[in-house]
Amino acid sequence: MPSMQQNENARRDNGVLLISLTSSLDNIGVKYLHSALLANNIQSTVLFFPADDVDEYTEPMKNFVKAGDFIMVGISLMSIAFEKAVKITRIIKSHSSVPVVWGGIHPTIDPDSARTHADYFCVGEAEASLVEFVNRLKEGGEGPVLDVKGLNHSSQEGYTIAPSITNLDTLAFPHHHPPYAYVSDAKQILPLDTRLFRKHARYHGSQLTVISSRGCPFKCSFCCNDLLKDTFGSKVRRRSPENVMRELEANYYTSPVHINYVDFYDDCLISHPDKWIERFVNLYKKINVPLMFHAIPSFITEHKMALLSSIPGGFALVGLQSGSEKTNALVYKRKQTRETFIKAIEIIQRHGACGSYDIITENPYETEEDWHKTIGLVSKLPRNTFITLYSLTFYKNTELYRMALRDGLNVETHKTKSQGKVAHKSREVRAIRVGFIFGEAIAVNLLQRGDVVGNAALAVLAFVCQYFIDPIRYIRLGYISQGRNIPRFTKLLFSFSSHFLRNYVLAFSARK
Ligand code: SF4
Incomplete structure (x- = not known):
């Protein structure tokens, strides 16, 4: 793997430019590709493009691509960044003949939407196929490269899928603060130095x-x-704990x-076998920084939580999605x-970890009766938890998308909708917030009234929850999740305060 030390930022002629469109620098997919190219002696530059006002960057982008003399430009996108990817592709193609390749989750789930904009699109995991593709481009030759599996030219019929990586331990480690990196900032494209890393990384890179x-x-x-699962198979592929630790140490200490x-x-994370978690926890004691990890309720066991809770603090991020068993079984599959979920909450609680529970709202298949069930469950959550609300998004070609299409629902939202933007003023969202803080009886009662007084009371209580009680709860959870360690908690406050305030102000303005 390449040195984890920060190299001098420099664009190199005829290398690859990878563009990340996420709103922070936390794009682990692009970081993996960047490391894979560097490890194979292919010059690679990564441009993080968190800015949304793409038009303001037209000239800087043109100049950047021109000066870099890249052999290809790769753009990594999720569905939410589709329009942004289209604009950036247009800017690049308006003055340059460099091939533009789209990759990431969106082209993998919706390849046809990529072929109309990019020269090539990647379906599947690109670490190996991208290296092969770049080497083929470097060899030159007539016409497009047509025979690298997973890298599809837009003129080709159908598409091929990149073979999935069977041994994840063979991959070069992604860097927390990558070398040869740039960022869009203040209408310029600038080298990603420590100041800009702090500014643009999620929670200042902490x-x-x-x-x-x-x-x-x-x-x-x-x-x-x-x-x-159709692309990569249904088996979960795992790294060894030793390999994970080597990456963590390399990034943590630098x-x-x-x-x-x-x-x-x-x-x-908790779907790893007991032995894996035991080995990892033992190795991890060297670093011992609180963990955040996703956990499916049915995989949460006393033994695994006991192992993980030997690391101080931490957060388990758990998907509830809906309190309605009917929705979970028939719509979300x-x-x-309900029992599995309640048992999981109790185990997390017994081991003193904080929990964050995800809930999907605005599901057109749900009725008020289903909302009551969700409210009933969230009202039982212990005090060291918070809930995160999402808005249902029909991602193209998923089973739910196809079902909704058959049922005549509006499904063409996946390219523009952010699942993180919930309808704060909907009765459902308000009632869930109120139920979580003030209890099931009050929330369900106000929902059932459904009159002007009931709706107004729901609005006022939801406002109080969101802007007064939740922030205090977050601060308290921050303290608990840092193992009740005051020096650590102080550092956490320092890293999170500006992000927290910004979101607070944004949430306020979004209400208008
Ligand atoms: S939503 Fe379901 S399938 Fe997707 S990551 Fe979570 S548990 Fe897995």
Whole structure:
């Protein structure tokens, strides 16, 4: 793997430019590709493009691409960044003949939408196929490259899928603060120095992201994993704990900023076998920074939580999605009963970890009766938890998308809708917030009234929850999740305060 030390930022002629469109620098997919190219002696530059006002960057982008003399430009996108990717592709193609390749989750789940804009699009995991593709481009030759599996030319009929990586331990480690990196900032494209890293990284770079497995044991109908299983197979692929630790140590000890949490991006960290978790926890004692990890309720056991709670603090991020068993079984196709969920909450609680519970709102298949069930469950959550509300998005070609299409619902929202933007003023969202803080009886009662007085009371209480009680709860959870350690908690406050205030102000303005 390349040196983890920060190299001097420099664009190199005829290398690859990778563009990340996420709103922060936390794009682990692009970081993996960047490291794979560098490890194979291919010059690679990564441009993080968190800015949304793409038009303001037209000239800087043109100049940047021209000066770099790249052999190809790769753009990594999720569905939400589709319009942004189209604009950036247009800017690049308006003055340059460099091939533009789209990759990431969106082209994998919706390849046809990529072929109309990009020269090539990648379906599947690109670490190996991108290296092969770049080497083929370097060899030159007539016409487009047509025979690298997974890298599809837009003129080709159908598409091929990149073979999935079977041994994840062979991959070069992604860097927390990558070398040869740039960022869009103040209408310029600038080298990613420590100041800009702090400015644009999630929570100022204080959360170190890592992924120890690829794939999910579940196959929920609304999730991209529903489609990825057809692409990558249903088996969860795992790294060894030793390999994960080597990456963590390399990034942790070279991080330019203090690390508050190690954030596992695995779909379900806790689906690792007991032995894996035992080995990992033993190795991890060297670092011992609080963990954040996703956990499917049915995989949460006393033994696993006991092991993980030997690391101080931490957060378990758990999907509830709906309190209605009918919705979970028939709409989301999740094998999750109410009992399993309650048992999981109790285990997390017994081991003193904080919990964050995800709930999907605005599901057109749900009735008020289903909302009552969700309210009933969230009202039982212990005090060291918070809830995160999402808005249902029909991702193209998922099982739920196809079902909604058959049922005549509006499904063409996946390219523009952010699942993180919930309808704060909807009765459902308000009632869930109120139920979580003030209890089931009050929330359900106000919902059932449905008159002007009931709705007004719901609005006022939801406002109080969101802007007065939730922030205090977050601060308290921050303290608990840092193992009740005051020096660590102080550093956490320092890293999170500006982000927290910004979101607070944004949420206020969004209400208008
Ligand atoms: S458990 Fe989570 S990651 Fe896995 S398929 Fe369901 S929603 Fe997707």
